[in-house]
Amino acid sequence: MTEFNHQLVVHQRSLEYFARSLTRDLNDARDLLQDTLVKALTYKQKYREDRNFKSWLFTIMRNTFLNNYRRTVLRNDFQNEAERMAASHLQGDVSSAESIVVMGEIQRSLNKLPENLRDVFDLFVKGYKYREIAEAFDQPIGTIKSKIFQARKILMQELEESKR
Numbered sequence: 001m002t003e004f005n006h007q008l009v010v011h012q013r014s015l016e017y018f019a020r021s022l023t024r025d026l027n028d029a030r031d032l033l034q035d036t037l038v039k040a041l042t043y044k045q046k047y048r049e050d051r052n053f054k055s056w057l058f059t060i061m062r063n064t065f066l067n068n069y070r071r072t073v074l075r076n077d078f079q080n081e082a083e084r085m086a087a088s089h090l091q092g093d094v095s096s097a098e099s100i101v102v103m104g105e106i107q108r109s110l111n112k113l114p115e116n117l118r119d120v121f122d123l124f125v126k127g128y129k130y131r132e133i134a135e136a137f138d139q140p141i142g143t144i145k146s147k148i149f150q151a152r153k154i155l156m157q158e159l160e161e162s163k164r
Contacts (some may be wrong), residue, residue, distance in 0.1 A: 004044055004047070007053045008037060008040060008041075008057075011053070011054050011057055012033070012037075014054065014058075015033055015036060015037075015057060015058070015061060016029065016033055018058060018061055019032040019033045019036070019061060019065075022061070022062070022065045023065070032061060032064060032065055032068075033061075035064050035068075036057065036060050036061040036064055039060050039064060040056075040057055040060055043060075067129065070127065070129075071126070071127025071128070071129075072127065105159070106159065109154075109155050109158035109159055110155065112154075112158060113151055113154055113155070116147065117147050117150055117151040117154070118151070119137075120133055120137065120144055120147045120148060120151065121147070121148055121151035121152075121155075123136065124148050124151075130144050130145055130148075
């Protein structure tokens, strides 16, 4: 235990530099470093003595950075898709009042989803990975993927019907 913590301290400076190279932002780098250290402490029982400790930490940091990046991209993609769908509902000049109405339709469609689909889909939209959602709901990944697919299908039908 003491050796593990000592190794974390020894490699902290290298991790800081690596985090800065990944994020290109001091505050984001600090957040990434903190996330990495927390994950290393959380999963220390998974560390094997025969592995290089520094490379294990760097792998945790890289994976954390990539997962956060994917989450951000997914969230932005969904927001862009919602905005695109809202814009396609509008004809002629786009007024803020019409946009509010269309966004309200999208929100109503989301609210109509059955609770078990809505909760899973909400985490998916927020950028969580299938595995993370499966763990949160204590369900197999296949079940989670199926629920997300069903939610998408229902939402698309609802939005198509509201266009008419």
